[in-house]
Amino acid sequence: MSDFEYSDEEADYFYDDEEEMDTQEDGSAPSDDDMDMETFNDDFRVTGKGKRKSYEVECEPLSKSDVEKLMQQDVDHISGIFGVDDTTASLLLRFMDWNKEKLIEKYMDNASAISISAGISQPSIPSLPPPIRASSLSRGVEKPATRRSVRSAPSVSAKLLTKTKSLEPFVCPICFDDTQSDTMSLSCDHAFCTSCWNAYITSKIREEGEHWIRCMAEGCSLVAPDPFVKSALGTDTATWERFQELLVRHFVSHNRNLKYCPYPECTYTVSCPSAASKSSLASMVPTVTCGASPDHQFCFGCAIESDHRPVICAVASMWLRKCRDDSETANWIKSNTKECNKCQSTIEKNGGCNHMTCKKCKHEFCWVCMGPWSEHGTAWYSCNRYDEKASQDARDSQSKSRASLERYLHYYNRWANHEQSAKLSMELHAKTEKKMEEMQITSALTWIEVQFMKKAVDEVFKCRMTLKWTYAMAYYLEKGNEKELFEDNQRDLEKAVEDLSELLEQPIEADNIPTLRQKVTDKTVYVQKRNEIMLEDTANGFLEGRWTWNGTVEGFD
Amino acid sequence: MASISARRLRKELSEIHVEGCPVGINLLSADNFEQWLLSLEVMGESQYPGEVFALKFRFDPNYPISSPAVQFVVDGKYTSPVHPHVYSNGHICASILGNEWSPVLSVIGICVTLQSMLASCKKKERPQDNDRYVLHAPDNPKKTRFHYDVDTV
Ligand SMILES: [Zn+2]
Numbered sequence: 001m002s003d004f005e006y007s008d009e010e011a012d013y014f015y016d017d018e019e020e021m022d023t024q025e026d027g028s029a030p031s032d033d034d035m036d037m038e039t040f041n042d043d044f045r046v047t048g049k050g051k052r053k054s055y056e057v058e059c060e061p062l063s064k065s066d067v068e069k070l071m072q073q074d075v076d077h078i079s080g081i082f083g084v085d086d087t088t089a090s091l092l093l094r095f096m097d098w099n100k101e102k103l104i105e106k107y108m109d110n111a112s113a114i115s116i117s118a119g120i121s122q123p124s125i126p127s128l129p130p131p132i133r134a135s136s137l138s139r140g141v142e143k144p145a146t147r148r149s150v151r152s153a154p155s156v157s158a159k160l161l162t163k164t165k166s167l168e169p170f171v172c173p174i175c176f177d178d179t180q181s182d183t184m185s186l187s188c189d190h191a192f193c194t195s196c197w198n199a200y201i202t203s204k205i206r207e208e209g210e211h212w213i214r215c216m217a218e219g220c221s222l223v224a225p226d227p228f229v230k231s232a233l234g235t236d237t238a239t240w241e242r243f244q245e246l247l248v249r250h251f252v253s254h255n256r257n258l259k260y261c262p263y264p265e266c267t268y269t270v271s272c273p274s275a276a277s278k279s280s281l282a283s284m285v286p287t288v289t290c291g292a293s294p295d296h297q298f299c300f301g302c303a304i305e306s307d308h309r310p311v312i313c314a315v316a317s318m319w320l321r322k323c324r325d326d327s328e329t330a331n332w333i334k335s336n337t338k339e340c341n342k343c344q345s346t347i348e349k350n351g352g353c354n355h356m357t358c359k360k361c362k363h364e365f366c367w368v369c370m371g372p373w374s375e376h377g378t379a380w381y382s383c384n385r386y387d388e389k390a391s392q393d394a395r396d397s398q399s400k401s402r403a404s405l406e407r408y409l410h411y412y413n414r415w416a417n418h419e420q421s422a423k424l425s426m427e428l429h430a431k432t433e434k435k436m437e438e439m440q441i442t443s444a445l446t447w448i449e450v451q452f453m454k455k456a457v458d459e460v461f462k463c464r465m466t467l468k469w470t471y472a473m474a475y476y477l478e479k480g481n482e483k484e485l486f487e488d489n490q491r492d493l494e495k496a497v498e499d500l501s502e503l504l505e506q507p508i509e510a511d512n513i514p515t516l517r518q519k520v521t522d523k524t525v526y527v528q529k530r531n532e533i534m535l536e537d538t539a540n541g542f543l544e545g546r547w548t549w550n551g552t553v554e555g556f557d
Numbered sequence: 558m559a560s561i562s563a564r565r566l567r568k569e570l571s572e573i574h575v576e577g578c579p580v581g582i583n584l585l586s587a588d589n590f591e592q593w594l595l596s597l598e599v600m601g602e603s604q605y606p607g608e609v610f611a612l613k614f615r616f617d618p619n620y621p622i623s624s625p626a627v628q629f630v631v632d633g634k635y636t637s638p639v640h641p642h643v644y645s646n647g648h649i650c651a652s653i654l655g656n657e658w659s660p661v662l663s664v665i666g667i668c669v670t671l672q673s674m675l676a677s678c679k680k681k682e683r684p685q686d687n688d689r690y691v692l693h694a695p696d697n698p699k700k701t702r703f704h705y706d707v708d709t710v
């Protein structure tokens with residue numbers, strides 16, 4: 001009892017940007033444009049399709065019925081060995097959390113004991129004084145503890161349910177409705193009216209998400225087998241469906257090779273054996289997609305974020321914990337406004353680009369490091385790299401903890417900025433898109449000709465997510481050549497993304513569209529290439545054991 | 558169909574009026590079908606001589622299919638019994654109120670069970686995690702998912 005949880009806190013994680021990520025536009029695309037879209041996409045294709053890249057993981061999406069087939073295989077296996085029916089085999093497997101080996105061992109050891117524990121048969125010696133006196137409520141502590149151990153063989157094949165139409169008046173001991181004549185009971189003969197069974201089973205499934213449904217009688221541990229559940233639910237096929245979904249979820253949750261898709265309402269499962277062990281997660285980021293929709297992307301190894309490539313789960317989670325712990329000190333950075341360091345007027349960031357121009361004095365600077373923008377174009381300037389030496393020199397007088405906070409803030413600032421910029425660029429795109437639609441009407445442009453912006457924004461969003469996580473990774477990377485190479489890749493990607501972002505924020509006029517289209521397309525291809533390099537090199541680094549950390553990371557020595 | 562919970566509680570109330578409450582248990586108020594109060598005393602030799610507690614029952618329309626929310630009253634007049642399964646805010650960690658709830662159990666049945674839980678107490682102490690729990694506990698104990706001990710009532 002030393003442990004508990006609050007039910008409103010146990011919500012499964014999900015990534016709620018479905019709307020943003022949705023590429024399916026309200027069907028406005030005429031179908032003969034699909035072909036164009038294909039060739040159009042080819043413009044952006046960097047590397048050949050087919051071969052799996054080092055940052056991709058092999059996985060297989062499974063539908064609900066695919067998983068049910070896997071479950072049935074286990075059931076067949078067990079019913080064959082034990083010589084019991086499918087219903088009994090299923091209950092035994094569910095009780096043992098689908099651990100076949102353990103089930104076989106226990107069953108061979110003491111079949112009757114496990115059948116009782118699994119709610120299939122009742123302890124037969126001093127059987128409960130069945131059933132309830134029809135008119136009286138249970139008042140006492142007729143404790144189940146009084147039922148002692150049992151020797152008799154399990155009545156596995158005994159009747160599992162009875163549905164009777166009794167002749168003598170029946171008063172249901174739960175609802176006290178004497179007009180009910182349909183009753184149901186499990187093999188324990190604890191009879192209740194059908195509508196109480198229905199309410200109880202529905203509530204267990206719907207409210208509690210429970211598939212292990214015990215008899216309603218006090219202290220009775222018999223479990224309702226599937227045919228009984230189905231019969232009690234009657235015409236309510238939706239709840240029956242939900243029940244089967246719960247069974248699939250239970251099976252999946254006890255199989256290391258499987259994960260249930262975390263997106264709301266989705267019933268797909270992903271099989272990814274190569275990411276099943278904890279040790280495998282030290283050298284790979286298993287970003288997978290369920291078969292229901294390409295938007296249903298999630299990490300097979302953790303519930304942190306749908307795609308935290310290139311950084312591995314353990315480091316991503318360390319970083320988030322750190323951010324949570326330090327949130328107060330870091331909060332001020334998140335604010336959307338800053339002061340121009342030349343004229344001190346307030347500047348608000350409202351696009352995704354970091355190139356800021358003060359409206360008042362025209363000073364151009366970088367939003368992230370506040371340095372002059374002119375220097376960002378030159379090779380020696382790196383906004384992404386935390387210069388330990390320079391900051392140490394500059395802050396010689398300051399305490400060490402202050403310096404470590406500064407270091408953290410350097411990474412956190414950039415991490416948070418990419419997240420925010422990604423959102424802002426999506427918002428900006430919504431506005432742009434409207435304008436493009438208007439232009440399509442007033443000018444001679446086709447639908448396909450105005451899509452390049454969408455493609456570019458999607459790419460920017462994706463790359464900012466990559467960049468975001470590279471800062472989490474860089475924070476923990478040990479200083480040295482490898483880190484420098486990592487940061488070179490990071491800088492190149494970052495610069496490419498900022499350039500493209502800036503291009504996307506330029507005013508669009510009908511007559512500059514052809515040139516803009518060419519420029520944006522070129523930049524998008526380049527950005528895509530930089531992102532590939534970033535992801536691929538980091539993934540290879542994990543496989544080759546190239547990365548060393550400046551602290552202890554789970555899974556590394 | 559009239560609400561099952563109302564019919565059922567009406568029936569429980571009439572049984573209490575006809576048969577009376579078991580020793581040590583008294584009905585304090587049952588003015589509606591949403592909330593009842595009962596008092597509880599442990600009879601005979603126990604850790605709680607002379608102590609009187611009050612139990613608050615809250616019913617939702619799904620009662621008795623779903624369990625009532627049951628807790629000890631903590632106010633100017635009543636306190637929460639010091640017991641390894643009872644938190645200082647009155648919340649109770651008992652499986653019969655959670656995953657072992659049976660719709661056959663009645664209000665009186667719960668009182669009797671809790672009475673025997675107190676009666677069998679060997680050492681007056683709070684649950685280990687009392688402070689942590691009470692700090693964040695939801696108002697309704699049903700919102701908490703307790704992990705029951707093996708020796709649980
Ligand atoms: Zn009934």
Ligand SMILES: [Zn+2]
Pocket residue numbers: 186188189190215216217220221222
């Ligand atoms: Zn039963």
Ligand SMILES: [Zn+2]
Pocket residue numbers: 261262263266267268290291292293296
């Ligand atoms: Zn899905």
Ligand SMILES: [Zn+2]
Pocket residue numbers: 286299300301302303304305308312313
């Ligand atoms: Zn992960």
Ligand SMILES: [Zn+2]
Pocket residue numbers: 340341342343344345358359360361362363
């Ligand atoms: Zn200025």
Ligand SMILES: [Zn+2]
Pocket residue numbers: 366367368369370371376383
């Ligand atoms: Zn900068």
